[in-house]
Structure formats: structure tokens, C-alpha cells
Amino acid sequence: MLKNKSYLLPLFICAALAAGIFIGGKLNFNDSPERLFSTNSKKDKLNRLIDYIDYEYVDDVNTDSIVDVTVNNILDKLDPHSVYIPKAQVEKVAESMKGDFVGVGISFYMYKDTLAVIKPIKNGPSIKAGVKAGDRILVADTDTLYGKKLSSQEIVNTLKGDNKTNVKLTIYRPSEDKIVTLTIKRSEVPLKSVDAFYMINENFGYIKINRFAESTYKEFKEALNSLQEKGIDKLALDLRNNPGGYLGIAEQIADEFLEDDKLILFTKNKSGAIQKAYASKKGDFEEGDIYILINEKSASASEIVAGAIQDNDRGTIIGRRSFGKGLVQREMGLGDGSSVRLTVSRYYTPTGRSIQRSYENGTKDYYQQFYKRYENGELRSADSIKVADSLIFKTPKGKIVYGGGGIIPDVFVPIEGSQEEAWVNTMLDSGFMSFYVFEYLDRNRDIYAETSEEDFINNVNIDEETVDAFLYYAEDRGLQIDLNPYRENLKLHIKATLAEQLYGENAQQQILKDSDPMLRALLHVDDVEGENTIEDVSVEQ
Template sequence: MENQSNDKKYLLISGLIVVVVGSFLGGYFFSRAGYAIETAPLRFTHLNRDQAPQDVNWQILWDTLQAIDKKFVDGPVDQQELLYGAVSGAVASLGDPYSVFMTPQKSQQFQEDLRGEFSGIGAEIGIRQERLMIVSPLDGSPAEKAGLRPLDVILAVDGESAINFSLDEAVGKIRGEKGSTVVLTVLSDGAEEAKDVAIVRDTIVVKSVELDISEKDGNKIAVIKLRRFGEDTKKDLDKAVTDLLKENVKGIILDVRNNPGGFITSAIDVASNWVKDGEVVVSEQFGDGRKDGHRASGVPRLSGIPTVVLINEGSASASEIVAGALRDHELATLIGKKSFGKGSVQELIDLPEGADLKITIAKWLTPDGFNINVEGIEPDIEVDLTSENIDNFEDPQLDRAVEEVLKKM
């Protein structure tokens, strides 16, 4: 969900990660410990010591900063990097892989992701069971061409162990300039031995929506492939819906396999093509138990057309919201494999000098109250897609989806 204000946005994303400790009048305050980091000029300042909380000894932080400044052998210390490190450490202490502080450079990379344009290998990554793994390689990307698959565990990047990498660190090491090469050591799902995979980085442009209409047994079936939930998704999907309605299609397959997510507003826009105006698409559950429902709006132009949703291990976040909404409202059959299980809400907060804070503020619940986070969405019909299938250009999940759509007609 993107707020109308300029200082924060809400999104669902399965890659990248932030929390800050307060921003007042051009200086960062670490709680009310009596110190601030002023940005013009950049320096640490002592103030309001009498307001320091009694249950936390903030002096540990300030003594450490002073010791670094006075005694570090390779000083003087870059105060900007010291500030970034302090804030990053505060965020990391939350133990939440989706909350992260982003420096201006990393913030720019994050914005490029949402626009669907960046330079890298073309794969979304996530942390599951404390392991760094591939969530979804993008279609036609260097990652996919190199053979990476969802749930591949990344053990090392260019020979450096990835065991203790945060998502932020992993993204920074895997990305790079177009034409450069990165070597990932990966352990594929079900494999006994790891392997090195060399990948040449390229400019990645992610198309939001693709439409394919084919005829089966005299009936036209539309396959809508959603690659991400971005700012352009509603416009692109509206055009696709108009086109398929002109073709008088009799069935629809919504393919969100390997779709890592995006803006919640886009997820609601997508679901609103099936869900009736005013009905709940998803609810936010906050830490204090409060729930806010997000409802469909507009005319559900695809309501009444037999629909199947394809999901897999790479379907995350906004993809899971749409799949869960259509399932709970009995508007579609889900086919494929259990989704990734990323059902938390991040608020994106603009910070001074181009930095950003992305912090988890709530969890998502489907209309029937199912918690998407960790557990994921189970398909109604489970169908495997094996490496052999991929090598032979077979798609048994899509084939089964076509069968089910024809049964519904």
C-alpha cells in the first residue's frame, strides 16, 4: 500500500531489508540517551542527558563511539560510515530479515527494483530457515539461464561464505556492473553436492504483465503472467483485461509463479478484477492486535470467468495476497506448489540525504484470517515442476491448469 504522503510507503517485498531511532530537526537521536548525531556539520553532540532512560545504559554506545574516534589506529574515522554502521546495527538487533537500513546507494538500488530495472543476475533472494536462498529467478534472466531455481541455497558468493550474510549484504555482493561475472556456490533442492555457478551480470528489465491467448478444444484461454506488483501493474493489467475480454475468452490462468511481490496497492488492484467491490482482499494485523482491512474497489471485470491461479515456491508477498484472496472468496482454484510464505508488511520511510528505512509494521491475513507469513499458501491441487521438466521445456503445472479451466467451463 502506498500512502499518499511523501514520507512513507507500504510494500511487500521478499528481497532487501531497516529501522532508525528517530529523526528530529536535522539530527538523529539515539532514543533520549542525551546525544545526537548532527548532519551539518557531521559530528556527535551531547545534550539532554537528564532525559536518558534508566533501564538502558546508553553510555556504552557513546563510550564506544568516543573510543573509536580517539584510538582507532587507522583514524580519523569516517563519521558518515560510523553513523550508517550504528543505525544498521540497531536494525539488525531486531532479528527481522525484512527490516533494514538502506544507505543512499542501497536505497537507489531498492527503488530500481520496484521500477523493474536494475543491473545484476535477475533473481530475488530471501532467508528461509536461516539459509540464504533463491526465491525466484526472473524469466529470461542470467540467473535462469545459468540454471538457478527457487529454493537453491546460496552457500558462497565469489568464494566468500554466505552463511552469515544478511539480505542486504547478499544483494550488495551479488549485484554488480553489467558484463561482470559473479560465482555463486549453490546447493539445489534435493541435491547432495554443491556446485559453482558462474553468472554474467546484465541489465535486468522486468515486465510487469504479459498476456497470452490460446485456443483449446474450441475455447479461448488467457494466460496472464504477473512478474511483479509495481507502479505500472494496474495500467498494464487493465489493458490485458480489455484485450482478453475483446477476444471473448472462456477461461483465465493467472500465473504468479516466481513473482516475489511489490506494492500492496497493486495486489489489491489485481484482486479487484475478481473480488466484488467492498469485499476484503487482505487485512493487516499489527503488534497491538488491531486489524485493518483492505477492500476491493471498482468493477470486477473478470468475475464469473473460470480462473486458475498458478503458484510455486517463488510466489511471495503480494502474489500470496492475491492467491489467498481469490481462494478464500472461492473465485479460483490454486495449482502448483506451496508458496514462499512472506506475509509481513514493510513501511518505507524516507530519511535525510537519500537514505531509507524499511521496517516491518504488521502481518498480512487472508480474508478468512489465514496468516501467510512463514506457512505460505497451499495449492488446492499440488503439481510438481521438476528439473527434468524444465530441461525438456515441459510445464505440467500449466498443463494441469488448462485442464482445470476446461472442467469449469
């Protein structure tokens, strides 16, 4: 029988009032300092402290900045890869990992206080509207873009906008010495993660990936399909300087090389729960020879691919020991537009290796350990790589592999040259050379108007006069180093940078390949499958 429980209503009202009084008491800013820290709730303590500063502190304080510092300090106590992403950076980070952005689609310099177009991005809205390399964009709608010392970010913010919205550009075209007006409809512009793909020789393909973004697998498949149509039975996958990205994308790419049901990796979370990822039936390059190129800046998802190939005795890892990141992060929103990438699990290669470097002495020590590789000889000799006996594992075919501190290659390729040569190469790959080449093209762009990409790569040579002009350019800008001993290297980098600005990075990479020690080593490697020691390869230039 149902009973009338209306007599309980006053009790509920009293309970609600009591809860309200309790909550109100917690918001009383007349509490003593002792009461502030008397709560058992760590979260409550932090919230109350921020509230006290907001309402009671003698001076005005930007508590948002205090919260940012607090969050960063908390994450710094966890591990080097749990990071805070402020609201202002979330969109930029998301675009990079998504693989596209909404804009007009140009690469540009701020040249003499004017926005100069290096080149419109392939398949982007600007190239479709008629924007040309070398154009100076003076006005976007009513916003003047010259003579204001605008930062690159301010320029980007002006040119970006909602998808399918128009922006009217007023452009000065030096090649024709005239002003043109173009209306561009903003649209999605790709951010390529596959830098280059081409044929090394008649049956050997090459693909270079710079990160593992949402679009990377699709780009990779397009590159692989194109190379397979040309008849490759060998493939070099270049993951040098690739910092990683999405774990799922790494799994998809590794799957292309592995037979069905081969283990790619497994992860283990805080509770000990294990998740395993296996190769599926969709792999399109399961039988050809595969070579993975890595170096000390290959990390995370790059190491997942290299580890899966190495542990399954599927191919050959060439290069130098990778970075050593074996942690998996998940991005979580914090409710105010900012987010945190929090480490939620560790990943292990198929043999059970964790390749995560120790971070028990904090983030600063963690990165100092990495830079000590340059000092301890590890980058010049495989014998300088120190690995504990407890971290030795064996693949199914008996090859010894190592855990801790990164993926150690099957074929070691030392870093070449003196410190001065390394510095020169860094300078040549920087904006310094790009600025010179842009100015050179501004004067000489017509020379290459009828030159195809293939013809440029195979037949164009840089003369001594152009090298001399670069030397004068460098000296005039205060470069304190004698570059004359590096004239041949200068010719190569001038040509490669010209190719990049005229045709794109694919052409640039093809020009640089013959001077690449690791690619030279690759072509000297037959098959080291089953070897139990690291092969040290030095190739004469």
C-alpha cells in the same frame, strides 16, 4: 489585569545557559568508559560510541561502514524482512519498484570487452533513434566503452543521465560493417513487470507478473483488456517466482476478480489496530474462471492475491506451497540518503489466516527451513506438506485452507525431473544459453529479418546442426555434463531464447508453454471448487 513579567527574562537566560552546559557536558570526550554506558538513553549510548570512535580511536576508521553493520545487526534481530538499504542502492531499488528509469533504453552484454546491444527496448529512446540489435557501442560522448573491462554498472552509470538530455553514441554495426553516429535523447524507459500475456486457446487467457511495482496494475489492466477483447472467459494469472512488492497493487489486482465488498485482506499493527481492504465496484473479471499459478518462490503480494482468491471461493490455486511471508514493510528514510524497510504490521487473508513462517530461531534458520522443502519431499508430493491442526480454516463454502508457512494450493503440481534435469534447465535459462544465441544471431540475424513473431512461434524449428553447434560451444567452454540426452529440451530452449532476443519475452513464454508442467496441469483441471483436500495432479508428457 496584565502584569509586567520582564523579571522572568533572567530566569529564562539562566535556564538556557544551564541547558547549554548540560549539552556541552554530554559532548565531553574526556568521559570515562563507565560514564559512556551510564545513560538511560539507548540512542544516546549508540551515538556516543560512534562519536568516540570518530574522535578518539587510535586508527582511522570508516564509521559509515560501522553504522551500516550496526543497523544490519539490529534489523537482523527483528525479522527476516526488515532490511537496510544503503545509500548506494536506494536509487536502484526505487527504480525497480517505480517501474521505469531514465536512460537510453537498451539491453546489452559486455561481449569480448565491448558493449553489444542484445536489443533496444520497445518504445525506448534508442529504438526511436535507430539503434539495432547487434550494434556495438564504442563511445558515449567522450567516454570510450571498449577495451577497458568496464563492469555492467559502470556502463549503466555512463549511459544514464537526466531526463531529456542528449548523449552521442559512436556505434560499430557488424551487419553493415560500418561506423554510425547517433544522438539519443534520454527519457523514461519502462521496466516491465508483466512478462507475458497471450491466448492459451480460443477462450483461455494467460498473464505472467514478475513483481508488484507501481506500474504493475496499469500493465495488468492493459493485458487483461487486450485478452478480454479476444473473448476470454477463463484466465490464468501466473505468479510463480514473484517475490511481491506493493501491498496496494496486490489489492487492486485482486479487486479485478472479486465481487463488490468482498474482503481482500486485513492488517494488524503493533497496537492491535486493524485495517481492512475490500473489493470495490471496478472489477472487470468478476465472473470468468480464474486460476492462480504459484510455487515455492511466490511471496508477499503474490500470496495476498492467491489468499484472497482462495478464501473467497473465487477460483483455483494451482502449483506448490508458496514462500510464506505475511509481514508488511514500510520504507523510511534515515536522513543520509539510506533507508530501512521496517515491518510495521502483519496481514491476514479473508478467513483470518496468517501465512507467515516462523522466524523465532533467527534469519539463518528461517531460510534454511525454506530450502529444506527441497529435501523433505514437499516439492514432489502434497502428502509431505506438514500443517498443524490448529492452523486449519474454512472458506464460506466450507473448503479447508491452511495458515502458517504459505498458501497451499487447491491443485498440487509436483516439480518434475531429476536433480540433473533441474540443473540442466537452470543452465539453459541462464546467461550461458543467451550468450550462445547472441553469437548465433550475430552470424545469422539476416535469416529472421523477414520473419514475423507469429510465424517464428508457429513455424520455425531448430535443427540438429544447431543443437550440435551448441554442444560444441558448451564443451569448448568447459561444461562438464553430457547434454545429448536433452537434445529436444535444447531445441526448445534455443528457440525460446532466440524468440526472446528477436521479439521479446512474450514470444519466449509462448514457446515454453507446451513444456511447462503447471500449464499442462492447468488445462487438465476443470473445477475443484468446494474440494476439501488438495488434488495431486501429475500429467503425462
